[in-house]
Amino acid sequence: MKVKAEILRTYQSVHTWTGICAGLLLFIGFYAGSLTMFKHQLQAWIAPIPAELAAATAVPPQQLIDKAIAAYPQAMAKGFELDIAHEVPYLSWYSQGGARGMNLDNQLTYAFLNEHGELTTHIAGENKFADLIDYLHRSGGLFGEIGHDQLGVYVLGIAALLYFLALVSGVVILLPTLTKTFFALRKEKGASRLWLDSHNLVGIVSLPFHIVIAFSVFVFAYHDFLYDGLGKFYGDKPLFNMPTKTEQPYHINDLPKLELLLEKAHAYSGQHTTVHVSYNRLNSPAPFATLKMENPRALVRGPDTDYLFMHPYTLDVQNSSFPQGDTGTWGNTVATFFSLHFGTYGGNWGRWGYFVMGLLGAFLFYSGNLLWLDKRTRKDGEQKRSTLFMAKLTIGVCLGSMLGVVVTLVLGKTLQQSAFALNELYLWIYYLTFGAFIGLSFWLGARKASVFGLKALALGCLGLPLATMFVQYTNPYAASWLESIWVDVFGGVFAGIFLFAANKTKRRSQAREASSIWSMQAA
Structure with missing residues (x-):
């Protein structure tokens, strides 16, 4: 296919500058997004369940609810959560803080029955690593809030628009040679050509x-504005199904049995299994229950599960993320599309697929910046200050953000039994590591910082299984360790990948021309 040269130049410019402007922020969003596919496994690895909770006795959940309401009626009336995914159920409620927001000092009270059938409670801080x-x-880690959401969410929404322009322009650039070079990885033409071919292949295959x-x-970031605009056309008719309001007071002593709630949920969708129930505002005129519903063979429309919202007293279905029949058209449409972002459909195969594509997406932005820097240096014939600045910033942000997460994992795991405020400590460790590596990148230069950063990542990933061994030796959690053993296994795998990349980067820098920012001679 032939495309005019001036059109290609225009799209090349659009592709370059949209990628440069949005690439670093999107890199963080993509690699962190790949980790969210297994955030529960990471959470279980860094903060195993308390030993007291692991020793709970398997009992019917209703027996546990009845004893907890009798012992703590006021706390339970505010709201509590019931985990029924495991053989041994347990309750929890917030004794300090709440579920909304990023409160770092939340305290949870766990309730369970011991071997003698007695109600036992355990208070622990809510771990916020996930x-x-x-x-x-x-948010890409950006500080600040606008309204009820983080500043970074809105910035990332703008970056997503630039990202879309980069995708479209990249396809236009490749059209003339797409059939000839689609699967070509031309090693014989040098490292830059191999990186370009890899960049193009990843971009087209995962388009x-x-x-x-x-x-x-973009819709996640600006959905409130979009809904407000659509609301002008709908007038008084709501876009989404809303629960019916009532002035009738309710009391927790009249709460129906759990099995009746589960039966009504099963009647609504027999293909789903309830794994978690959250009761809220039980002594108010507007109580509600949120049920997490699993269905590994269906398109799940939430970050982890489908959701069913019910009235805990009348047992009426108020809303769901998987509306049945002809109701909830907008809700069903929006939730279905968002499920494609969450990647929770298709079971573990879907999660692994999104994990790999998320990492490849991060590679797309990283390799795009490096290709532009290499081309810019060759075109200028010298190392300009602006090019050196961008090279140092690219290495610092990309490798520094990943290193921050790895160091937080290792130190967070080893300090679980300490007296530190762990949630605040997570933030301090991440941002100090991130900022320190950016500073190191500007001090050492892009070449030395890239080799150092990759080796540090390899060492950090190797530290994951070592941290597990340390915790097992000092305070064993055998069951929790076995449940999250894959974190240690893949820590070792990625340690090998980062070490290989560090050695490859070091050898390649020795062969670069002196004018290159990656050249050892230039450094």
Whole structure:
């Protein structure tokens, strides 16, 4: 296919500058997004369940609910959560803080029955490591808030628009040579050509995935504004199904049995299994229950599960993320599209697929910046200050953000039994590591910082199984360790990958021309 040269130059410029402007922020969003596919496994690895909770006795959940309501009626009336995914159920409620927001000092009270059938409670701080990963994914780690959401969410929404332009322009650039060079990885033409071929291959093969991600990120960021605009056309008719309001007071002593709630949920969708129930505002005129519903053979429309919202007293279905029949058209449409972003459909195969594509997406932005820097240096024939600045910033942000997460994992795991405020410590470790490596990158230069950063990442990943061994030796959690053993296994795998990349980068820098920013002679 032939495309005019001036059109190609225009799209080349669009592709370059949209990628440069949005690439670093999107790199953080993509690699953190790949980790969110297994954030529960990472959470279980860094913060195993308390030993007291692991010793709970398997009993019917209703027996546990009845004893907890009798012992703590006021706390339970505010709201409590019941985990029924495992053989041994347990309750929890917030004794300090709440579920909304990024509160670092939340305290949870866990309730369970011991071997004698007696109600036992255990108070522990709510561990927020998984929320930190999700925060990096949603906001790129940018501080600040606008309204009820983080500043970084809106910035990432703008970056998603630039990202979409980069995708479209990249396809136009490749059209003339797409059939000839689609699967070509030309090693014999040098490292730069191999990187360019890899960059193009990843971009084209995963294009549908990237289009969905780009569009859904923008909608996530600005959905309130979009809904307000659509609301003008609907007038008084709501876009989504809303629960019926009532002035009738309710009391927790009249709460129906759990099995009746589960039966009504099963009648609504027999293909789903309830794994978690959250009761809220039970002594108010507007109580509600949120049920997490699993269905590994269906398109799950939530970050982890489907959701069913019910009235805990009348047992009426108020809303769901998988509306049945002809109701909830907008809710069903929006939730279905968002499920493509979450990647929770298709079971573990879907999660692994999104994990790999998320990492490849991060590679797309990283390799794009390095290709531009290499081309810019060859074109200028010298190392300009602006090019050196961008090279140092690229290495510092990309490797520094990953190193921050790895160091937080290792130190967070080893300090679980300490008296530190762990959630605050997570933030301090991540941002200090991130900032320190950016500073180191500007001090050492891009070449030395890239080799050092990759070796540090390899050492950090190797530290994951070592941290597990340390915790097992000092305070064993055999069951929790076995449940999250894959974190240690893949820590060793990625340690090998990063070490290989460090050695490859070092050898390649020795062969570069002196004018290159990656050249050892130039450094």
